[in-house]
Amino acid sequence: MEIEEEFLRYVRLLYERGHLTLLSGNVSVRAGNRVLVTPTSRPKPFLTVDDLVWIDLEGRVIKGRLMPTSEWRMHVAVYKRRGDVNAVVHTHDVLPIILADKLDSSLLSEAEIYLGSEIAIVEYFQPGTVELAESVAKALERNNVAILKRHGVVAVGRDLAEAVNRVETLVDLAKAVFYKQLLEL
Ligand SMILES: [Zn+2]
Incomplete structure (x- = not known):
């Protein structure tokens, strides 16, 4: 399967599972020194290959007619x-x-295995800023998942399957903690 088509399947899956909203959230995959990213301000489930954007590691658009994610x-x-x-x-x-x-990955043994690290917590910075980018990257130097306060989640992986699975695992862990507290277990 072409990398763009596989990428779109994961983006749709993330939307259909409720991890992304129409316009929020973003996904990327690296191939060599190029990065395929979702475009900004386009409804995720309706993206086509032509809507995707290739950038280099400095953020310059190599291919694509839309702006990359903010x-x-x-x-x-x-x-x-x-x-x-x-x-x-x-x-x-x-x-x-x-x-x-309150997230404790030891609550679910699978979570410890799939996440493969601690869960980093990043203080709030305005979305789209250099400060947020650097804080997240620093937090992910030794971790595979980060929670951005008042904002969201970032998960990384060797490939999309691993990164997406880490998002799902982190959300499952949060559900487990939520149910545990709700039921006062
Ligand atoms: Zn965001």
Whole structure:
């Protein structure tokens, strides 16, 4: 399968599973020194191959007629620090945000395995800024998932399957903590 088509399948899956809204969240995958990213301000489930944008590691558009995601700095900052990472997924899942300080991955043994690291917490910075990009990239130097306070989640992986699975795992962990507290277990 072409890389663009596989990428679109993951973006649609993330939307259909409720991790992305029509316009929020963004996804990227690295191929060599090029990065394929979602465009800004376009409804995610209706994206086509022609809507996708290739940028270099400085954020310059190599291919595509649309503007890249406003969080492109965050994506390239992560790739520059993590040679082992080829996919970055950023969602606005709400449960991990509100339970950020209470998430304990030892609650679910699968979570510990799939996340493969601690859960980093990043203080609030305005979306789209260099400050946010650098803070997230620094937090992900030694971690595979980060929760951005009042904002969302970022997960990285060797490929999209690993990064997307980490988003799902983190949300499942947040659900487990939520149910546990709700039921006072
Ligand atoms: Zn965001």
